[in-house]
Amino acid sequence: MMAVKMALRSIGANKMRAALTMLGIIIGVMALVVLVSLVDSATSSITSEVSSLGSSLLTVRVSDDKGIPVKLQDLENWVDTEPSIAAMAPYATSTATGKFGTESADFNVYGVTQDEYKIQSMQLIMGRFIAASDVKNSNRVCVIPEGTAEDLIGYKDCLGKEISLNGIKYTVVGVLEDEEESLATILSGGMKTAYIPYTSLMRLSTDNGSTISTFYIGAAEGYTLDQAEEVMKNLLLERFNEDDDAFSISSQNMIEEAMGRISNFLNILLGGIAAISLIVGGIGIMNIMLVTVTERTREIGIRKAIGASRRTILVQFLIEAVVLCMLGCALGIFVSWGILQIISAITVSASISFRLNGRVVVLSVLFCFLIGVIFGLYPANKAAKMKPIDALHYGG
Amino acid sequence: MIELRDVSKIYQIGDERVHALDHANLHVYPKEFVSIIGPSGSGKSTLMNIIGCLDVADGGQYLLDGMPIEAYSENELANVRNRKIGFVFQSFNLIAKLSAEENVELPLIYQGVKRAERQQRVHEALERVGLSKRAKHLPTELSGGQQQRVAVARALVTKPSLILADEPTGNLDSKTSREIMQMFQELHEQGNTIVLITHDNDIARQAKRIVHILDGRLTEVSL
Incomplete structure (x- = not known):
């Protein structure tokens, strides 16, 4: 503690020089912390966008049904027999022209089962979702988001109204909360959305037969998506004669994993560049410590004369270098925090919040410490090796 | 206490070899x-450097408190300087x-x-040289005489076997x-061993015993 106090004092005795020396470390730490935090924040907000599309969801595609196509009944059987699979929803979509009175709009019509509601985390505002009986009886009912209701019908409270899709009338039984400005709505390009029973969709459009080629499954509570995937895979392998080319199972997790890999790569790249600037800063520290050692030759001589050992002197100068580095590091982190606050304030509309990444802060503290030790060692050793008589008579 | 036997330093x-010390003997x-x-x-x-363990002789033997010095490593020498010798320099050499x-x-x-004991002993030493009121001052805020008193206090505080003063009044x-010099007299009367190195006869005469050095050879002047 005493040594740290002394180090602070001798740094304080030459504030301007210390500040300039630390600048290298400050800039290095700033580069490291700000860049990595930016990449991390951006990645995590994109990842959460992706996962809002439904992260607890597996997409199963059957490309070769080998004459035994998957039917709606099969999905229901699987859900009943496999405890790890919570819900299954066939995926079928079609486009249609929707009309209400004189208003008309283009629609993406999704054919769903009662399970869709569970799998895609949808929020009902009023009414109910498509029920099992609707699917069974191919009822002409639909569920629409509130935005669609307001645009087409004119008001939200539209339960019981009938809208026509490609000329067939469907009764609105439920209104959903609008999704946030998410990737999904951007991708849908302004098309309106309607959910109708899967079986009804098959009658509405010609390209959706009773064969299900794509469906979603969700994992039951207490089971992971990986476990559900494993079970599904075995079921399908059995069904399709152990031919794993006949189908594919993909998850949103894969997109997240890909994002993770990209961000890791960026972090390593940017972190590496920042680390180089930190090393340059370390060389600055070494340079100034060498000057300091020469300037304080006499002090070293006095200390040695009154009994300081080599080790004492070495530790003294080493601590000074490390303290210098750590001060620079602390300032750098503080400035980084400020910069991230400013960037967050500027980009507030982009709904990405840039925050200090804890891991990179810890990393930069450790790295600075290491740089202080490595680049402080040579000057400190030079000081420690001085002979007391030479040092004492230096400069008078 | 101090025993130099045929100590040489070259x-x-x-191309020239200078005998800074030529078979010097001192007790x-x-x-x-x-x-x-x-x-x-x-x-x-x-x-002074050899007596003060700042340097090691090339030949001969130096015994300090009966222990031969030449066999010591640098760290051991630092330890000896720390515990056995109190330095007072011409240029004060305060930090x-x-x-x-x-x-x-x-x-x-x-x-x-330990901290508590340190404070106690520092206080005593500064009291001894009459500077306890100036304890918090930096050397630059003190006069030359006061700085030298601080240096004497620093030499005293470890209760060394030997106080080694190199032209303490030179500046x-x-x-x-x-x-x-009055203070050195008092310290001597209190039982401290003092070796004072000077070129000034008036100063030298205040010691009980004077040793003359010329061309690296020592001669007793009086006993």
Whole structure:
């Protein structure tokens, strides 16, 4: 503690020089912390966008049904027999022209089962979702988001109204909360959305037969998506004669994993560049410590004369270098925090919040410490090796 | 206490070998006050460096408190300087950044003395040289005489076997010189062993015993 106090004092005795020396470390730490935090924040907000599309969801595609196509009944059987699979929803979509009175709009019509509601985390505002009986009886009912209701019908409270899709009338039984400005709505390009029973969709459009080629499954509570995937895979392998080319199972997790890999790569790249600037800063520290050692030759001589050992002197100068580095590091982190606050304030509309990444802060503290030790060692050793008589008579 | 037996120190300056010390013999007994006098270039500084364990002799034997010094490593020498020798230099050699009391405290820190005991001993030492009121001052805020008193306090605080003073009055005016010499007299009367190195006859004469050094050879002047 005493040594740290002394180090602070001798740094304080030459504030301007210390500040300039630390600048290298400050800039290095700033580069490291700000860049990595930016990449991390951006990645995590994109990842959460992706996962809002439904992260607890597996997409199963059957490309070769080998004459035994998957039917709606099969999905229901699987859900009943496999405890790890919570819900299954066939995926079928079609486009249609929707009309209400004189208003008309283009629609993406999704054919769903009662399970869709569970799998895609949808929020009902009023009414109910498509029920099992609707699917069974191919009822002409639909569920629409509130935005669609307001645009087409004119008001939200539209339960019981009938809208026509490609000329067939469907009764609105439920209104959903609008999704946030998410990737999904951007991708849908302004098309309106309607959910109708899967079986009804098959009658509405010609390209959706009773064969299900794509469906979603969700994992039951207490089971992971990986476990559900494993079970599904075995079921399908059995069904399709152990031919794993006949189908594919993909998850949103894969997109997240890909994002993770990209961000890791960026972090390593940017972190590496920042680390180089930190090393340059370390060389600055070494340079100034060498000057300091020469300037304080006499002090070293006095200390040695009154009994300081080599080790004492070495530790003294080493601590000074490390303290210098750590001060620079602390300032750098503080400035980084400020910069991230400013960037967050500027980009507030982009709904990405840039925050200090804890891991990179810890990393930069450790790295600075290491740089202080490595680049402080040579000057400190030079000081420690001085002979007391030479040092004492230096400069008078 | 101090025993030099045929101690030699040779410097190589260019092609020439200079005998800074040429088979010097000296015996200093406990509680003695000895001054070593000689003109500049006589080997005074070399003698002081060897007695003070700042340097090691090339030949001969040096016993300090009965222990031969030449066998010691650098760290052991540092330890000997720390515990057995108190230095008082011509140019005071205080550390400018540290206050009077911190300068005095430094050798105790190197000894690993506990904080409470350090403060106690620093206070006593500063009291002894009459500077307890100036404990918090930096060396630059003190007069030459006061700085030298701080240096004496720093030498005293470890209770060394030997106080080694190298021209302690060289940078002081005659009035302050007298005060400092008075202090050395008192320290001697209290039982400290003092070796004083000077070129000034008046100063040297205040010691109980004078040793003359010329061209690296020592001669007793009086006993």
